[in-house]
Amino acid sequence: MATALQVSLPLPVLPEGWSAEKDFKAAGTLSSATQRIVEPVGPHFLAHARRKRHKRTFSEDDRIQAQENVKKVEDEDAGDISEPEDPLMLQRDAKDWKNQDHYAVLGLSKYRFRATEDQIKRAHRKKVLRHHPDKKAAAGSTEDDSFFKCIQKATEVLLDPVKRRQFDSVDEHADVEPPSKKQTQKGNFYKLWGPVFEAEARFSKTQPVPKLGNEKSTKEEVEEFYNFWYNFDSWRSFEYQDEDVPDDNENRDQKRHVERKNQNARKKKKTEDTARLRHLVDDALSLDERIKKFRQQEHAQKNKRRIEKEAETKRLAEEAAKAKEEEAKLKAEREAAEKVEKAEGKKAKEAAKNAAKKNKRVVRGSAKDANYFHAGGDAPPSQIDAVLNDVDLIIAKIDNEELALLTSKLNGKKDAGEIKVIFAEEVARLVSAGTLKDGEAKSFA
C-alpha cells in the first residue's frame, strides 16, 4: 500500500516484567471470516486475480465449490408472501377501495400492521406480476382490470405512512376480541389476553409496549404493565371512516357541514375508543389471577404481620402480667415479712419492756441493796426518796440498751461503794453527754 497510516497516539510503555521469546507472543487467532465475492472490477482486482491464479485453470467444479458458502446479498423471491386469493375478492370494484382489506388484497393478511415496507413492496410486485391487465389478456381472460386497480390502491395506502396509519386505525381484522369472563375463567388467561394486548399495542406511540407476561411475572412487571395501559398514548384516529366531502365548489355550505360532521364523528370515536380500551384493561385487571395472587400475598404478608404483632402484644401482656404477679408476690412476701417483723418487734419490744422493767427493778434494787447509800442503819425516808428519785431520773434519761448495760454492770454487785461508783459514773457520762445537768442526781455525787 502507498504511504503508511500515521497514528499520533503513543504506543503504551512496555509493562514492568514483560518478557517473551524474541519479544513476541501470540495470544489468539483471527475470528472466522465471511466468504464474499470481490467484484471483478478495477485495476486492484486485476492485480489480485493475477496473484491468486498463479496460471492455474479453474473448472466448473471449482466454481460450485467456491460459491458454496458465499454470503448472499440479494433477496430471494418473495415466496414467504403467498396466500390463496379469495375469488370474491378478485371481483372487487376498485371504486369501493375504502372498504377493501388492503392487506388481503396484497396477500399480507397474516402480517397486517406488522408487514414491513419491504414486504409490502415485494407483495405488491408479486401481485402485479400476476394480475397486470396485460397478463390477463394474454391468458385469454376477459376480466377487467378492476382487481389490478385494487392492488394499486392497496399499495398506495400501505406504502404511505400517513394513509397506512389511518387504515391500520380501523383495520378490524387486526383486532383481537377480548375473551369473555367465562372464557377467561375456563381457559388460560395469558394465552387468551396476550394477543388482545399485542393487537392493541399497535396503536401505542411509545414502543416497545410491555407484554402481558405470564404467571411468573413479578409484581413490578405486572404493575408496570397495567400502569402502561392505564396511561396509554394512542395514535389511533378515525378519519378513514370520514364521509366523503363533496368535491364541487358550488355547495360550500354542504361541504362545510360534512366537514364539521366528520370532525365531530372522529372526536366521538376517539373518545369511545379511549373508553373501550380503559374498559378492556379494567376487565383484564379484574380477571388477572396475578393480581389476586399478589393481593393474597400481600394479605398473607399483612396477616403474618398482624399475627406477629398480636403475638408480640400477647407476649408483652403476659410479660406484664407476670411482672405484676411477681411484684404482687414480692409485695405479699414483703408484707408478710414485715408483719412477722412487726410481730417480732412487738415481742422484742415487750421483751425489751419486760427486760427494762426487770432492769429498772435491778437498778432500783441495787440502790436498795446499797441501802440507799446510807452509811449504817436504816436509811431515812428522805434519803430513800432522794436516791430513788435520782435513780428514776437516770432511768428516764437513758434508753433500754444503756439501761441494760447499766443493769449488767450492777448485776451481782452488793457492795454499796461499788454500786455508788457505777451510778456516779453513769451520772458523769450522762452529764458529759448533756443528758443530765450538772447538779442533778446529786445523790451519787
Next chain:
Amino acid sequence: MSDEESSPQRVAIGISFGNSNSSIAYTTSEGRAEVIANEEGDRQIPSILSYVAGEEFQGTQAKTQLVRNPKNTVAYFRDFLGQEFKSIDPTPCHQSAHPREHESTVAFSIKDTESDDENIVTVSEITTRHLRRLKNSASDYLGKKVNAAVITVPTNFSDKQKESLSKAASEAGLEVLQFIHEPVAAVLAYDARPDAKLSDKIIVVADLGGTRSDVAVIASRGGMYSILATAHDYDLGGALLDQAVMDHFAKEFIKKHKTDPRQNDRSLAKLKLESEAVKKALSIGGSASFGVESLADGIDFTSTINRTRYELLANKHFASFTRLITHAVEKAELDVLDIDEIVLAGGTSHTPKIASSLRNAFPPTTSILAPSTSPTAINPSELVARGAAIQASLIQEYETEDIEQSTHPMVTVTPHLRASIGVLCISGSESQGLFRPLIDAETPAPVRRTAQFATPKEGGDVLVKICEGVREIKVTRAEKPQTNGRKEDDEDSEVDSDDEPEEVREKVWRVGKVLAEAAVKGVKKGGKVEVQVNVGPDLAVQVIAREVGGKGGVRGSIEKPAVVENGSA
C-alpha cells in the same frame, strides 16, 4: 497479456443499458473516461425504438414517437430480457407497445416494416437492434469499428438474463467482455479519476433511474469492492416524480378547461413528456415553465411551477428514496455512521431535494456525491457508463479465456475479515487502551497494512498489542444545546426540534480478541514505531514491528484460525 491470433483488433467501449436510457463511453489514450454523444448530440440515449413506415428511430427521436405512434414504439424493455412473461411487470409499457408472451420469452407485436402487418419481435431482437445502434454511434464517433463492450447490469441480474443479453449483443456484433454491476461501475468511475486518493471506506451507491431504484452498500478496501447488501425498488424512480408533476398540471388544466388530459392517450403522452422536461429543469432552476400545444381538445396550455411547489408535490417520494437507502444500510447491518460516502447515480439523482434529504438523514461525516451537494461530483447520468469504459480499457487486451478465469469464483470468492485489526495506544490494558484500526472489517484477505505510531515522550521500551476491534454505536442523550451555532439551515432545523432530548450517537471501538503482543525496545526520544500486519489467504497473520529508521525489529506470526470457511485458494 493476450496473443492476438485470429480475432481482429478489439475496439471496446463501455455501455450502460438502462430501461429508460443507455449511454456509451470510451477511455481516451490519456486514460480518461468519456461519454459519447450520438448523432443527435445525446449522451443519455433513451432506450427506445420506434418504427414509422419501416423506418427505425432510436433514442430521443423514438421517444417523441410515444405521442403519435405508441403502438409501434418499444420502450422500457431491458428488464424483460431473459425472463418469462409471467415474471415481468408490464407497467412501464402502458404508453408504448405492450409486452406479450411469445414461446418462452417476451415479445412485442409491432409494425416494423413497410408492410401493414404486425410482426412479433422478441425482446432479444429489440435489444440487438438497440445495441447495434449504440455500437454504430460509438463507431462513428471513434472512427473505428467497435466490436466489444463491457456492459453494466443491476446487481440482481440473473445468469439467464446475462446470457440473453450476451447473445443479443453478439447478434449486434458486440463481444461482451464482461458484465459488471452498475453500482460498482459508478464507484470505479470515481476511483479512476486521476486525483482520486485510494482509501478504505464504506460507500452506498444509490442508482436512481427512471423506472426503478437500486441501492448497494459496498466495502471499498484498497481499491477492491465487495457488495455487503442491496435493496431494490421496482416502483420508485423518476417516472413517479413525472407523475407528480403531471397530476399537478392536469388538475390545473381541469380547473381551467374542465377536461382531464390524462383521459386521452395522446394527451397523456404529451403531458408526460413535458412534465419530465419540467422536472429536469427544476433540478437546476428555481422555476420552470410548462407548455404544450394542443394538450387536449385542441387547447394549448402553458403554466409555470417553482421548485418549492414541486418538492411539496413529490415530498412523499423523496422520503421513499431516503428510506430505501437507509433500509439498505440496515440490511448490511451497518449504521448511518458507518457510511463514508453516498454516490448518487442515475438520472433522478440530479434532483436536489433527494440529495438534501439524504444530507439530513446521514451524519456530517458522510459525504454525498451529487451535483447539488458536491462541486466535484461526476454527472450521475454518466457515472455507470464511465465505469464500464474504464473496465473495458483495463481488460480489452485480455483473452476471453483469461477474463473468464480472472472472474472465476475461485478468484472472486474471498474471506472477508469479520472484525477490524488494530493496535492499542496509550495503555496496554484492554479497558483503558485506545484501539486504532489498521485493517478494517470486511477487508478481503490476503491483505497487508502498515502504520506508524508515536511513542511516549521519553522513548524507551514500548508494547505493541494487536487486537481485534469491534465498532459499536454509543448513544448518549444530551439535553438540547441552547444554540447549536447553525444559522444557514434554519428551515431544516425545525424538523428535529421536538422537545425530546437530542440523541448523540457516535462510533466507539470495543476491544475484542487479543491477537498478539510484541515489544520494541530502546526506542529513542521522539521515535516512531512502524507496525505491519499481514493477513494471509488462510487468515494466518504475520506481524512486523520496528522503530522507524532502526535496525532489526520484532517479527512474529499468529496461526490461522481452526475453522476457515472454504473458498480461498
